[in-house]
């Protein structure tokens with residue numbers, strides 16, 4: 121059996137992918153044709169009652185039996201992108217958190233299982249992640265994984281690029297109701313990513329739907345006392361105006377901060393956080409680095425937004441939380457500060473926003489809470505909710 125820590129590549133596991141890849145992360149690297157893959161994953165057959173528990177436990181212990189990928193990023197023909205995962209960087213001495221990642225998206229020739237991602241992250245001093253949902257399925261998956269995995273906390277939301285189609289189909293309210301339900305689970309610590317994306321959506325009904333969804337998410341975050349993770353693509357002014365008009369949640373994070381020093385000053389003035397992704401390491405990202413410089417240090421966070429936005433010198437290759445040391449080292453370098461001090465500060469900031477990763481217990485492995493189809497890590501079998509006897513409901 122393959123070890124969760126790595127070992128031979130899990131190529132065979134990824135026979136195909138269920139749904140269309142993300143359209144939302146339309147970064148230069150991601151701006152490619154994304155294709156639907158037919159999927160040939162064998163369904164888990166309901167076992168007999170007698171064999172159920174033993175079989176369930178066996179499944180749970182075998183990561184090769186679990187396909188965590190809800191979506192696939194472009195594994196497309198004709199790309200010149202190097203689809204191999206970069207090597208582990210030198211480990212950080214002081215650990216740090218990745219406060220925004222998408223471990224459910226398969227990328228590269230040999231997509232990593234989420235546990236492999238976490239083990240590689242642990243090996244280089246990335247202590248925990250916030251796993252971010254973007255629709256009902258991935259939000260459920262994020263909450264379910266967070267309920268079981270101590271290194272994962274969850275954020276749940278309908279992404280602004282999903283909102284227009286849902287609104288048109290008359291399904292947006294129902295989707296938001298699911299997000300509201302998931303928000304009540306103890307290891308769901310943020311509502312996000314939500315916001316406005318003017319790069320993908322033209323003025324008109326689509327943007328109206330985004331704004332309605334954004335406002336609804338803000339209300340959910342406030343109602344549950346959760347942090348808010350904002351997706352802001354070419355929409356700085358309207359994001360800020362909306363937050364000021366309806367009132368921002370107490371802890372508001374601009375995920376993958378993409379503004380300049382002017383927007384950074386607005387964040388600083390309002391006590392909002394800027395989360396820097398691998399983009400801050402890019403050669404042409406002068407504006408971002410200037411923004412970093414003017415941000416009060418206690419409002420700075422870091423993230424990977426994996427599998428996108430891989431930091432220099434591996435830009436374009438598949439990303440994972442384990443590559444974040446490149447980003448924090450570049451930031452420390454630019455700020456002229458010690459990387460360990462910066463990591464300590466960022467970890468402290470991160471815990472201010474989301475709480476500590478061990479504040480709420482996870483379900484113990486082997487708990488008989490799940491039905492035979494509810495294999496941890498498999499989003500396709502998590503149609504319902506979290507286990508009924510999940511501890512610490514609030």
Ligand SMILES: [Zn+2]
Nearest residue numbers: 220252313425
């Ligand atoms: Zn994201």
